[in-house]
Structure formats: C-alpha cells, structure tokens
Amino acid sequence: MSTDLTLHQRRRTPTPDELQGIPWLRLLQPDERVRAVAELQVGDAAPGDYVCRVGKPVTYWFGVVEGLLKMSSDNAQGLTMTFTGLPPGGWFGEGTALKREPYRYNIQALRKSLVAGLPIDSFHWLLDHSIGFNRFVMNQLNERLGQFIAAREIDRMNNPDVRVARSLAALFNPVLYPGVGEILRITQQEMAYLVGLSRQRVNEALTTLQAQGTIRVEYGGLRVLDLAALRSSISSDKK
DNA sequence: TCATTAAATTGTT
C-alpha cells in the first residue's frame, strides 16, 4: 500500500500558482529567487507514499505546497511514533540538510499532497549567499524547537480534549505553516492518526472545542476562532 | 448549468 519516493519519479517544475505557496521565496533577492525557482521541483504524493525515509541520503529540502504529511520514526521495538503533522507551507529537514546527514525521520503523505523539493546543493548555495534565506531557516529552527518541547508536554497529558486542542494549535502555527489560514484542511480520521486517538474520541473532543467557541468543525476541515484559547487550554488531568 | 449518482466524511451507538 505504500509506494516509494514519489518526488523522485513524476516530478515537474512548479507553476507560478504553486510558487505562491512557498513562503521563503519572497524573502530572497531577485537574483537569488531566479536561481531557486529554476532548481525547485514539485511532485504529487498519494496517501501512504513516502517523501523520505530514515537512513536515505538527503537529496532535497522538502516543503508542503498542498495536502498533509506526517513525520514519524520507528523505534527499536518497531513501533511507529508520530511526531507531527505537516500542513501546507511547512518546510522540514533543514537540520539534516545542513549537516548532509541521512534523514532521521520518515515523511509520509496522509492524503494526496503536492510536495516541493529544493536540491541540497541549492539549499547550501542559498545559505552561503542569501541573508533572507538564513533568517528564514534560523527562524524555522527556533520555532520548531519550541514545538518539540510543547509536543513532549502533549504526550504526557492524558486528557484527550487537551491533547487534541494542543495538537491542533501546533498545526495552526503561522510561522512554521504559513500556508494554513483560518481553516485547516484535515479530516477527523487524519487528526486521529496524528494525535494517536480513535476517530470517535477526536470527534468528541472537536465537538467540545466547538462548544467552547474556540473552533468550528466543518466538512473536511477545521476553522480556528480563538488560537490563544487552543494553546492555553487548561490541562485538567484527572485520574 | 443542472440533475443524478458515487464517494468521502461526519455523527452516533
């Protein structure tokens, strides 16, 4: 059920419309942008497709133009651990790209997605030449650090409503995922995969959050009404 | 463009 390495197969150059969805391009100088655009590739990923796998050499720095990916890792016991979802506007793998190390995570499409890739040599060229690009990457690393710390907290919580709320807040991070606007395209089933709960429990949590007025549940997506409330939902851990 | 039908997603038990 899981095909391999989609981006390396049917890839093409991005359309102008798709370039609009790449947040860091606007931070580049004209000459830098020309070079980056010439090197950028996009490819479709079907649900279950791997964008990259643990241990494979780094070929691209990846970003999500459209759709939804998940970042996971398999531990020694063979259990899959999901770290985070990757909604539109998210770019990832800069840590391993910087050091030219093999990928440390599996990136898999949860739904039909459009993935963009910047070849690693171009990535390094931009690091060497573009101030704007460096700012973006630095900002990205810093913001992601905050997310991982928050993710540890989320894992320790046993209140499902709060888990769903915090995980949702993470996906609505405007710095890491500028492609996500007011509404996030995600099904409750996909949310369940990311949070590690059953779909029914997620449904219940979302209904509760809607009743609190922090989100609105829509068909095939969620609308955030109060992001601050999502982030700071009370962790009333009851035993 | 509209009506019909299939598929996807949600709400409930």
Add this chain to the structure above:
DNA sequence: AACAATTTAATGA
C-alpha cells in the same frame, strides 16, 4: 467497529 446521515465530487446530458 458498524451504521445512517450529510456533504462534496464526478458524471453526463
């Protein structure tokens, strides 16, 4: 996990 209800997407005249 199964089911019914609802929403969207696809099809074809």
